[in-house]
Amino acid sequence: xxxxxxxxxTSEDLxxxxxxxxxxxxxxxxxxxxxxxxxxxxxxxxxxxxDVDELFMSLRSKTPISKASIYRAIPLLIxxxxxxxxxxxxxxxxxxxxxxxxxxxxxxxxxCRRIFEFSAPELALVEKRICRQEGFKxxxxxxxxxxxxxxxxxxKKKD
Amino acid sequence: xxxxxxxxxTSEDLxxxxxxxxxxxxxxxxxxxxxxxxxxxxxxxxxxxxDVDELFMSLRSKTPISKASIYRAIPLLIxxxxxxxxxxxxxxxxxxxxxxxxxxxxxxxxxCRRIFEFSAPELALVEKRICRQEGFKxxxxxxxxxxxxxxxxxxKKKD
DNA sequence: ATCATTGCAAAAGCTTTGCATAAGA
DNA sequence: TCTTATGCAAAGCTTTTGCAATGAT
Numbered sequence: 044x045x046x047x048x049x050x051x052x053t054s055e056d057l058x059x060x061x062x063x064x065x066x067x068x069x070x071x072x073x074x075x076x077x078x079x080x081x082x083x084x085x086x087x088x089x090x091x092x093x094d095v096d097e098l099f100m101s102l103r104s105k106t107p108i109s110k111a112s113i114y115r116a117i118p119l120l121i122x123x124x125x126x127x128x129x130x131x132x133x134x135x136x137x138x139x140x141x142x143x144x145x146x147x148x149x150x151x152x153x154x155c156r157r158i159f160e161f162s163a164p165e166l167a168l169v170e171k172r173i174c175r176q177e178g179f180k181x182x183x184x185x186x187x188x189x190x191x192x193x194x195x196x197x198x199k200k201k202d
Numbered sequence: 203x204x205x206x207x208x209x210x211x212t213s214e215d216l217x218x219x220x221x222x223x224x225x226x227x228x229x230x231x232x233x234x235x236x237x238x239x240x241x242x243x244x245x246x247x248x249x250x251x252x253d254v255d256e257l258f259m260s261l262r263s264k265t266p267i268s269k270a271s272i273y274r275a276i277p278l279l280i281x282x283x284x285x286x287x288x289x290x291x292x293x294x295x296x297x298x299x300x301x302x303x304x305x306x307x308x309x310x311x312x313x314c315r316r317i318f319e320f321s322a323p324e325l326a327l328v329e330k331r332i333c334r335q336e337g338f339k340x341x342x343x344x345x346x347x348x349x350x351x352x353x354x355x356x357x358k359k360k361d
Numbered sequence: 362a363t364c365a366t367t368g369c370a371a372a373a374g375c376t377t378t379g380c381a382t383a384a385g386a
Numbered sequence: 387t388c389t390t391a392t393g394c395a396a397a398g399c400t401t402t403t404g405c406a407a408t409g410a411t
Contacts, residue, residue, distance in 0.1 A: 074385050074390060095375080109393045114376060131290050134401065135375055150338050159336060163328045170347055173320050178352030179309050186345045188329055193337030233365060233410050254400080268368045273401060293376070294400055366409075373402070383392070 057087045060125060067123035081106050082116045086126055092139045092158065094132075127183060132156065141183070148185070152192035159192065216246045219284060226282035240265050241275045245285055251298045251317065253291075286342060291315065300342070307344070311351035318351065 064083045065075050073079075085102050093101075095113055102108045117138070120126035127141045130149060148166065150159040163186070170184045223242045224234050232238075244261050252260075254272055261267045276297070279285035286300045289308065307325065309318040322345070329343045 072390090076385070076391060078392070107393095110375095111377080111394080112392060115391080131287075131295070133374095136290070148332075150332065150336060152338075153341060159338070161332050161336065163332060165324050165328055166345070169322045169324055169345070173307075173309065173322060173347060174349070177309060177318060177320065178355075179311075179318070179347065179349055180355050181347050181349040182312060183349070184345065184347040186325070186328070186343065188332060188338065188340050188343040190333070190338055190340040190342070196337075196339050231365090235366065235410070237367070266368095269400095270369080270402080271367060274366080292399095363411085364409100365411100367407085369405095369407105371402105371404085373400105375399090375401105377396105377398070379396085380394095381392105382394105383390105385390075386388090 055088065057084060060087050064120070064123055064125060068119070073119065077106075078108055078112045079116050079119070081108060082113060083120060083125065086120060086138075086140055089140060092129055092137045094135055094137045098138075124182075127185075129185070130158070130187065149187045150192070151187060151189045152195055153189050154191055154195035157192060214247065216243060219246050223279070223282055223284060227278070232278065236265075237267055237271045238275050238278070240267060241272055242279060242284065245279060245297075245299055248299060251288055251296045253294055253296050255294075257297075283341075286344075288344070289317070289346065308346045309351070310346060310348045311354055312348050313350055313354035316351060 061080065061083060064079075067073075068075050068079065081102055082098070085098060085105075089098075089101070095110065095117075099108070099110050099113055102113070117126065121128070125141055126138055129137050129139045130151065131137070147160050147162040150161060151157070152159075166184065166186050170181055173179070174181045220239065220242060223238075226232075227234050227238065240261055241257070244257060244264075248257075248260075254269065254276075258267070258269050258272055261272070276285065280287070284300055285297055288296050288298050289310065290296070306319050306321040309320060310316070311318075325343065325345050329340055332338070333340045
């Protein structure tokens with residue numbers, strides 16, 4: 044077995060992504076600020092789903108930041124393609140980093156609320172076909188299945 | 203070709219669906235109330251997307267009802283398979299009636315915010331395959347593409 | 362006669378916003 | 387120097403909840 048199995052080192056080189064973000068900001072007349080860079084970097088280093096509060100806690104442990112800045116930065120990060128809304132839970136939104144165009148999809152257990160990921164290459168084909176049919180220019184897609192995970196199927200008798 | 207093409211007349215016979223709802227309530231020890239029946243019927247007659255406020259207005263024009271009852275009824279309607287959350291917009295959820303298992307999907311324009319519907323039969327196959335792979339018992343799925351509709355592509359220069 | 366449901370209003374909780382201050386360009 | 391961004395706190399919104407009254411079984 045080769046020594047490294049996961050192509051996601053803890054201290055990834057994010058130069059390219061950060062540069063893309065700065066470029067985006069400048070091109071729109073937005074300013075490159077310490078706060079926006081910190082937020083972007085934190086998101087890029089995060090390989091899980093998270094919500095605003097988790098992001099806030101994570102950032103705040105390293106640098107002073109306010110939630111307002113996070114809320115104001117999120118639309119920028121989404122528009123420049125680094126971040127995506129993934130699902131709504133408990134009345135608030137959860138996000139995740141976008142890796143290029145390789146979106147993955149989610150299975151969510153309505154009982155234990157856990158989220159399982161999967162990817163299905165057909166989805167990109169459906170996206171492509173539908174967009175061509177409808178004259179739509181896609182920025183992304185989302186596929187989600189909800190139901191009972193195998194664990195919860197056993198435990199539950201009702202519902 | 204048989205004479206009838208669209209099984210969706212304006213004043214549909216909802217006996218079956220309403221009966222299913224009552225059955226669901228009883229089987230769970232929930233009570234069949236005037237309010238719940240009014241909400242269910244209103245949802246079943248609604249062939250568009252709607253949010254809680256629209257449902258509230260629509261119901262209130264016919265019968266006294268409070269929003270709290272609507273909010274409390276929605277989870278029941280979702281669990282018994284008559285209703286589905288379809289998308290979050292402007293910070294609140296939009297819903298639609300579920301027609302059996304024939305879910306349709308949405309294209310949403312991030313500029314004009316219009317929603318276009320489409321259906322793609324492959325999605326049900328993906329659902330099936332993934333659930334088998336993961337040992338998941340599906341209750342439904344959702345596929346959404348966002349981007350610019352043909353109309354907005356012309357108008358927009360930036361973004 | 363019970364006990365779940367309703368309505369109202371208050372509470373919650375996430376997100377947005379106004380405004381003075383700070384800081385990119 | 388000129389604007390935009392930030393932080394704070396207040397405001398805004400949708401949704402949830404407590405409680406007394408109502409109503410289903």
